[in-house]
Amino acid sequence: MNFSSFSSSPSVVTEAQTVSCVKTFVLPDKCFDKRIGCAWRRGNQFGIYPRSQNVNKTTSDTAAKSNDKILNIRQNIVLFTPILRKLVNEANGTFLSLQKLVEISKSSDNQVEFLKLSRQYRSIIRVCIESLQEAAEKETDGLEKNTLLSYITIFYSIECIWHLCEILYIDIIPGEVVLPFLLEWVRFHFPCHEQTAAQLLEACERGSEDHPEYWDTVIGMVVQGRIDVVRSLLKLHSNADSNEFKLVDNSLRSMPVYNVYGGISTGEFTISWKHWQAECRSKLSSGLLAQNDQLELIMRLMTGDYSAFESIRAKYSSWYDILGGWVLFTAPWARRRELGAAGAACAGLGGAGGSRLDLTVRALLEGDLHQVIHEIQQISDNGWFASHLTDILYHSGKLQILEHQTDVTSHLRDSLILEYGSLLMEHKSLWSVGLSYLASCPPEGLKRAELLLERLPIDTEAKAMRVVAQAKKYGLVDVAQNVSAAMGARRLCAGGAGGVGAALAWGGRARCGPLCARAAHAALRAYCGARPLPAADLLLSAGAALLVDDTLLLLGKYCDFHRLYKNREFRKAAKLLISLITSNIAPEYFWPTLLLDTLPLLETDEPVLSADDTYEIMLCLELRSACLSTEKADLLRLALARNLARTALIDVED
Known part of the structure; x- marks a missing residue:
């Protein structure tokens, strides 16, 4: 029978139809036209095979001549891509550091440490994005390059959401006035016109308004709250010395900026701000700027005119490009809990919306973490983001899905971690990483780890040794013994002096009496057949392990007898x-x-x-x-x- 395997990705399997989010795939072979069977395999895989109508009449000859195939349907795991292995491993180190921090210090006064760990996660994501960008630039295959670009989009969105979540829920912000941090978030993730502004300022030429993107760049800097850059760009205009430009420049220069360490209260700043904005409205209504539409638009934006923001919305790819500017010119004193209204106002400006990133940002601004977690679970990164973000929010005490329902948040966190750990257990080299995640959710995690660890395919002794070591590390003694016994039996069946010696070693690790007895008998019979004693050095240092079986004890003592005789210690021998x-x-x-x-x-x-x-x-x-x-x-x-x-x-x- 021929064997073939393929992924369930659209590039390999043809999608026939989609009904209620359930996909139907056309099987790419005629041998599946009649009757088929299905059986689950290890992990998120299952096999499809043709079922014979005359099972009892099938002989080995007819089976050998058939053209039937077994198709292996598997989930496409993004994290198993070689370039993303570093992300998985480095994030695991930060995850374990977080668990250790929580275990050592039970108090909730660890916000500074939580912030450091959150930034570690974000730096890991940034390094991953850079690696993906480098790989995409070098890739010549169009299909593979598109795959890498899709990964870049995924992790860019992840880093963007994580950064905003860090600002709103993890960072320690004095007075909880988030505007400076919100503007930083917008500038970092949506650097609209930044390159053009840098080029214009570097050239420093009068008459820069001839540049086709001059006014769009000026408006973009206003929306991002970069007032000094706006003033510098306006001075490059050929009419910078006119009264209109001086009027706008004076308003920009006198704009109050709130500073928690500035020595004035929020109330005093609010009065000063409203007075400044009233002056801007007065200048706007005087008609002095009526001859210059762009300067008038800038002044309207500074007064928080909704229609002004609505008029520039089409120039930006998303509504959160102008979120910082809206908060800056409407409520610069806004606290975290007051950002929901700003998000709703910007989202209602029109334009394309409804993407996963849009919905997640809206939920973050509204403080709806339940919706946030729901949305990030839909991101096709196989649960990396949802599990790690939920974990740090839970331990920092910010994950309150339902009031006074700590069990709900605990179960949510554990379920995501368990799912992610179980996914990693499917990989041939990342299983030990997945084991550390499962171990962080006792007692269910250890029970699941025991079941999955026993079913790992072991093809080398080195991997068996790793499995045994990891099982002992997490107290899974039964798994260590079962794996050792299985490996001992396998080596014993292989035969030879090396096989018998390895079987003795595995039997000693497993403390398995029957296996030790079989291996010891095989060693003694081989010696009777004029072959040397296997694993003599091992048996001389076995110690109490020899007491597992009488025959093993005899073999160990007999090796000791040979050692004494060889050293001419005849009386002891x-x-x-x-x-x-x-x-x-x-x-x-x-x-x-x-x-x-x-x-x-x-x-x-x-x-x-x-x-x-x-x-x-x-x-x-x-x-x-x-x-x-x-x-x-x-x-x-x-x-x-x-x-x-x-x-x-x-x-x-x-």
Whole structure:
């Protein structure tokens, strides 16, 4: 049977129709025209296969000749793209730092640290965007380049939303007057006309109004609250010395700017601001600017005229390009909770809207975090953004979905983290990262980790060692033992001295008696067949692990006997060998080896086996004489008699 796999992305599978957000795909092969079956595979995958109508009549020959295929349908995981691995790994480090911070300090007075961690997340996103941009510039394949550009759009939106969320919910803003931070957000993410303004100011030429984007740039700087830049650009106009330009410049220069450390209260600033705006309206109504539509538009914007903002809305791609300017010229003292009205006013200016970013920004300004999380879950980044942002909002105490319902917010955070961790567990190299996320949501996370970890495909010993180490790290002892036992059984089936030695090592790690017994028997039988003892160094340092099974204990002690004999410590070797003989733990096939090992000890220059030891060997020999050939048994009896005579003479002399 032929096997093929394909992604469920539109580039591979043809979409037939869409009904109520449920997609139907045409299977790209005629073998699926009649009857098909479906079976879930590991992770977010399932296989589709043709079902034979005559299952009982199918033979191996007909199956081999068929052209049937098994199709593997899998979810397209953006985070598994190689260029995004760095994002996953670095974000994991910041996530673990956040969990450690919360664990060490139970108090909620960690806002400064939360802000640092939030900025770490944003810097990671920025580095990711830069990497994607570099890769897109070098890419020559049109399809791949479009994919990279779509990733850039996704993570640009993520960084934009995170930055605004940081300003409104995580940052510590004195007096909660958010205007300076809001203007910074707009300037950073929507740098409209900034490059043109820099070019005009660098040229510093009178008559710059001839530039086709001159007035659009001036208006753009007004909307972004860059008053000094606006004044500098107006001075480049050929009529900058006229009364109209001086009138506008004077109004711009005298505009009050609120500073929490300026020594005046919000109320005093409000009075000063309203007085300045009244003067602007007076100048506007005087008709002095009627001859210059652009200067009149600037003055109307400064007075917060809604129709003026409405007239320039079409020049911008989104309503939040002018959000900072609207707040600046209508309510510069606005607190965080008062931004909802500003968002609604700007969103109602007209133009295209309703995108995911639009809806999320509106929800953030209105303080509806439930809607924010709902919207960011729809972003096709496979849950990276939703899980990390929700986690930091939850731990900073700002995630209040329902009042006085802490369980709801806790369950929301845990569900997103568990989903994200389970997704990473599907990847062949990111599974350990996913495990750390699951472990941060006890007890359900550890239960899920146990189920997923046991089902990881293990193709190398190195990966098995990693799985065992990670399982022990998070207290999943059963998983470590099961994996070790499975690897030991696999190596034992492979055979050979290396396989038996590795099986002994895995059996010791698993503390699995049956596996250790099988491996030990295999090692002893191999030794009886004139092959060397496997894993001798391992057995000499096994310690208490030898007590798992009697046969393993025998093997370990027998290796110790060989070490003592090789080091010419004959008395210790003889004592150990006698203990093995008298313990009766040796299997029947190994008794000939144990008995014959006494021969060189019986023939040493000085006796190392006492009369009692000799009698023990004689007793065992008579009881198991059938295991030795007549020649070997007679040879051993002769050596025993001679040693008994030597030990008797020593006793008489003493």
